[in-house]
Amino acid sequence: MIRVLATGPQVTVQDLHGRPGRADLGVGVSGAADRRALALANRLVGNDVDAAGLEVTFGGFAASFPTTAVVALTGAPSPVTIDGRATDPHRPVVVPAGSQVRLGTPPTGLRTYVAVRGGIAVDPVLGSRSTDVVSGLGPAVVAEGDELPIGPRPAAAVPWIDLAAPPRSDGVLRVVLGPRDDWFTDPGVLLRSTWTVTEDANRVGFRLDGPELARAEGFADAELPSEGVIRGSIQVPPSGRPTVFLADHPVTGGYPVIGVVVDADTDVAGQLRPGEAVRFRRA
């Protein structure tokens, strides 16, 4: 068990796979916003890659560990201390019984993943331990005072590793235009412009500031019947300001999707923070 002392802006329990296959019931996939970071954190502590870990948004998480544990932190490189002593993230770290782990504010990126050997063993809901902040499925958002159970020690050993290189990002997301690029005068504006991530950002997605994506003639006042959307969809409401959907996007949306970020790059998108510049290029 670990005891949560502080959460910062938001901490949720997430696993890798979420809840696929239930979209026709209105149940979205959810899961880690940066899946490759969670998978790496799990591998660093010898967990199955799909074990549940903690997704810490913009640092500020602190917890006490009544029993000895092995943890790894990946994703946004928040400074980490164990009982006040700095330690390197991106490698397996032994947390002695009775000590406290604290995360500072990450200098880059947005979401830090904390894997604990054995995984966070909250009860799964519809096959996943992920919190979906839109549908409310899965465990509640982690709060100060929560006691989070740890699962049994996995069979695999903790790997012998000095430091796993954090992935680099150049702030460019690959995109496939469509399905509704024909609704816009010039969908190329999406590819040629530099966009800024706004404060309107959470696990559902983030809104972008930039030039207006004007509707093509004949589509100016058109209504799109609601249609299915996937992670990475860039939806453009009549205001012309696009929203990029992340892990907890609604299953269907009612505004045209000008393009969709390729699946692998949605993990990169999950690390973009408000104020950061982002560009798109054709996949």
Place this chain on the structure above:
Amino acid sequence: MRTVRPCGDTGLLVELDSLDDVLALHATLAADPPSGTVDLVPAARTVLVRVASAADLPGVAADVRSREAGEVADRSGSGTVEIAVTYDGEDLDDVAEHTGLSRDDVVAAHTDQLWTVAFAGFTPGFGYLVGSDERLHVPRRASSRTRVPAGAVGLAGEFSGVYPRESPGGWQLIGRTDHVLWDLDRDPPAVLLPGTRIRFCVA
């Protein structure tokens, strides 16, 4: 017409002419999913097919193009659910203005017709309800609300719907209900399953 549009590197959006065509294609795909399919999302005029990996897409596209439409399951035995609504929604005046009806006429049109769940989606427990009275077809709001309360009853396009929990939303809100539409302690958790008939009444 069946148009297959790209949806990233792990999805295809199949566009069809009518809701009936959607339900027929969804029926055949659901009964025998193309290899690699992870999720099928039927909607008003489209079926979204999401696959596990980009390598599955060409095969799935070919399969979807060649499919014969399936038989839509007869769900007339799904029963009728009565939902009591307090008709005081924030957009009731806008809906009245758009339809040319009075507020009372909007309420009467909503309660006098039998609605059927065409498909589910958006969020758990949300059903897209189709009726028979076209006077209530209204566009979605120009800007969506970031917070629509649980139980809000809305209209958009040819559909009516009830928000099962607080969520963002762009539908025109005409009322609210206390009816619980999603409860994980029930099996199935959703009330508004495809084929279920709904009768709204004034609370």
